[in-house]
Amino acid sequence: MTKFIIREDERGLLFREGRYVKPLAPGTYRFWSFANHEIATLKTNQPFRVPERDIEPFLQDDRLRAELTVVDVPDYEYALHFEDGKFARLLTAGKHAFWNVWKRHEFVRVDARDPEIPPEVDVSVLTRIGSAYVQSYEVASHEAGLLFIGNEFERTLKPGVYRFWRGPVPALVRTVDMRQQQLDMTGQEMMTEDKVTLRLNFVCQYRIVDPLKSLEIRSFEDQVYVLLQLILREYVGTMKLDELLRAKQEVGSYALGKLKEKAGDYGVEFLSAGVKDIILPGDVKEILNTVLIAEKKAQANLITRREETASTRSLLNTAKLLDENETLYRLKELEFMEKICDKIGSVSLSNGGNVLEQLNSLFSVRGTRG
Structure with missing residues (x-):
């Protein structure tokens, strides 16, 4: 005899000579060794899957089918699988079965031909799915995002994070820097x-x-x-x-x-x-420098001649005024005498004459001018 034990969180599948016979509930089973029986033990907290066997023959058994929740996903869809209200996995095209003896199974179907993810799908679910089926794009605060679906422009996106399904219709976001x-x-x-x-x-x-x-x-x-x-x-x-x-x-x-x-x-x-x-170029720069120097020299000479002319004219005007005005001439002489005295340390008077008379002789006006 061969003894098999199936626990509470397990189910068994009985095979005889390689052919499926029936499901086995938790318990202890004994079979004659010569009868060529085999039992496949499956965990009820995992998807229903028999190694190297297709799922379809097992679904024809009504007793087994009653303990399974089955979902058939077409080629153009994804199915979001929730166990007791919590996201478990994403299902791609094919037929999938899950034990319903301990958990409640729900499925949200999405059309993979539309890459835009509906708003009812929570972001936390998308992050768990991963980049194999979801692509994400980020538009910075200084950027504008341009959404292309199937290589056709769809709309302009504001700053934010956007996620799209990877499917038969590609989605692409191009960002453009809007700063100066x-x-x-x-x-x-x-x-x-x-x-x-x-x-x-x-x-x-x-x-x-x-x-x-x-x-x-x-x-x-x-x-x-x-x-x-x-x-x-x-x-x-x-x-x-x-x-x-x-x-x-x-x-x-x-x-x-x-x-x-x-x-x-x-x-x-x-x-x-x-x-x-x-x-x-270097040669042009040298030529311009030479021209500039010549221009500045010419300007300097012109200014010098202009100043000399103005100075001569000023002297001529002064001479005319002095010649016409004896008092002004006298004041000019006193001015020059003051300047001379500033340069002289002492003054000596000769002939022993009167001091005032000698000073008057120094400042005689018309007698010496003639």
Whole structure:
């Protein structure tokens, strides 16, 4: 005799010569060894599954079928399996059976052809399912998300976390940075109207206002760069070097105006633009320095001659006033005598005459002028 024991949390399946016979409830069973019986013991807290055997023949047994909850999932669906109200697993296409002797089984069916997850499915359930069947995307606070379903644009998404089913219809979220951005053009070689080759450092600021339009443009930043390059070449090519150096600030205004005309085609708003540096070739820079030095020297000479002329004219006017006004002449003499006295430590008077008379002789007016 062969003895088999089936516990309370188990069920048995009796096979004779490899063929299914009947289910066995918990208990003790004895069979003759020569009868070639086999018993498969299954746990009731696990899905009904017999190794290397299809489930369908067992479901034809009404006694076994009464202890099983069966769900048939089509190819285009997923089924969320809940045991006693708690999520247990996600079921894919196929027929699935579970023992109902201890637990209550519920199923929520979702159409895998629609990648958008219905709101009644809790986020905690999705996190337990994992990335094999659920894909997630995050749209940051400074971004706009563009949802594509089946390669067709669906709608724009606000900042947040979004999850979609992985199924026959793909879902994709493309994010676009909506912050102010800067485009730098560094060391761009250009030729002026008078055939001078120079390098230009230019900068412009912009912000994307139509994210879908910007995504429709392949290599968006490269195309904006080329647009700016063509605008600057067009402008610089019509100006001589001297004009360009004098109108440096006007280059940015012109470029910004042209960029705004094309802004709608790129889905952006251009905010500002300007020239950072104009870099000249070494020989041109030396020539300009020489010209600048010559100009400054000429200006210095002109100023010197102008000052000399003004000084001479001032002296002539002073002489005329002194000649016409004896009192003014006298005051001028006293002024010079005061300056002389500041330089003299002592004064000696000769001939032993009167001091006042000698001083008067020093300040005689007309007698000495003639």
